[in-house]
Amino acid sequence: MTASGLTTGHAAFVEEARTRGELYIHQAYEQYSPENQEAWRKLYARIQPRWERYANSQFLAGLDALRLPADHIPRLSDINKRLQPLTGFQAKPVSGYVPGFLFFDSLRRREFPTTITIRPADRMDYLPEPDIFHDLAGHVPMHTSKAFADTLVRFGDCAHTAARMTADIRDEAERARRLTSIIRALSRFFWFTVEFGLMRGPNGICAYGSGLLSSYGELQHAIESDEVQRYPLQLEWVINQGAEIDHYQPLLFIVDSFDHLFGLVDELEQWMRAGKLFNVAPGLPEVNPGDLRSFLDAGKAA
Numbered sequence: 382m383t384a385s386g387l388t389t390g391h392a393a394f395v396e397e398a399r400t401r402g403e404l405y406i407h408q409a410y411e412q413y414s415p416e417n418q419e420a421w422r423k424l425y426a427r428i429q430p431r432w433e434r435y436a437n438s439q440f441l442a443g444l445d446a447l448r449l450p451a452d453h454i455p456r457l458s459d460i461n462k463r464l465q466p467l468t469g470f471q472a473k474p475v476s477g478y479v480p481g482f483l484f485f486d487s488l489r490r491r492e493f494p495t496t497i498t499i500r501p502a503d504r505m506d507y508l509p510e511p512d513i514f515h516d517l518a519g520h521v522p523m524h525t526s527k528a529f530a531d532t533l534v535r536f537g538d539c540a541h542t543a544a545r546m547t548a549d550i551r552d553e554a555e556r557a558r559r560l561t562s563i564i565r566a567l568s569r570f571f572w573f574t575v576e577f578g579l580m581r582g583p584n585g586i587c588a589y590g591s592g593l594l595s596s597y598g599e600l601q602h603a604i605e606s607d608e609v610q611r612y613p614l615q616l617e618w619v620i621n622q623g624a625e626i627d628h629y630q631p632l633l634f635i636v637d638s639f640d641h642l643f644g645l646v647d648e649l650e651q652w653m654r655a656g657k658l659f660n661v662a663p664g665l666p667e668v669n670p671g672d673l674r675s676f677l678d679a680g681k682a683a
């Protein structure tokens with residue numbers, strides 16, 4: 382056991398797996414330090430009243446269904462036992478960043494790549510990379526909803542469509558250019574929905590995006606602050622809108638329901654097939670070479 386436990390950026394167990402090229406790992410639960418467990422308790426206790434107030438009802442039902450513990454870091458195996466019978470989804474521990482195509486393809490198989498490290502206790506408020514609180518407390522409760530789970534699977538279908546429909550473009554540079562634009566569009570859509578989405582609810586606007594649901598500060602800010610622009614989601618806007626990751630989101634998009642969201646992913650795929658994602662506006666997020674390579678490789682294999 383290492384002194385730093387499984388703290389984000391200081392977890393030898395995870396870094397060694399990464400060095401060996403192992404993407405899928407096990408949770409190594411015994412390695413969590415008392416400080417790691419304390420970080421979970423504090424994060425949970427602090428945000429819980431804000432969930433009651435700002436989270437959508439599916440998320441709250443998901444917390445109950447999974448019996449997400451407040452007083453210790455959950456064991457993924459316990460969570461999965463409760464999750465799988467509901468929607469077939471499973472949280473799968475990973476050692477770090479999952480290249481774009483592999484990530485979307487995992488969703489298609491109803492597997493959610495899950496970070497096992499937890500943020501340091503002195504950085505409770507902001508962490509640019511995901512940790513287990515973001516992944517398990519922010520994302521996984523949503524996976525208990527059938528409509529939401531089916532939407533994630535449709536995202537996976539979209540990644541396959543992207544790889545297949547660009548695979549036979551002869552000109553390599555043009556293939557890479559078109560694919561980069563599609564990946565940027567998919568990433569933006571994912572960002573403004575699964576990560577930062579708002580939904581109209583019976584009592585006003587609520588949050589279903591995991592980036593909001595795992596951030597004590599931003600959850601309230603997203604719904605209450607005058608500094609945030611909130612608009613009904615329009616596909617042509619979202620796919621062309623730069624996504625900024627290093628501060629609270631100044632612009633958020635609202636959907637009416639999870640059925641509405643599912644329909645939007647269908648529409649996104651139709652736009653892709655029609656060539657409407659080949660020239661989205663440049664800007665964030667950057668599409669890194671590993672993401673592009675993962676789609677190119679999938680296209681070759683198809």
Ligand SMILES: [Fe+2]
Nearest residue numbers: 511576591592
């Ligand atoms: Fe996330």
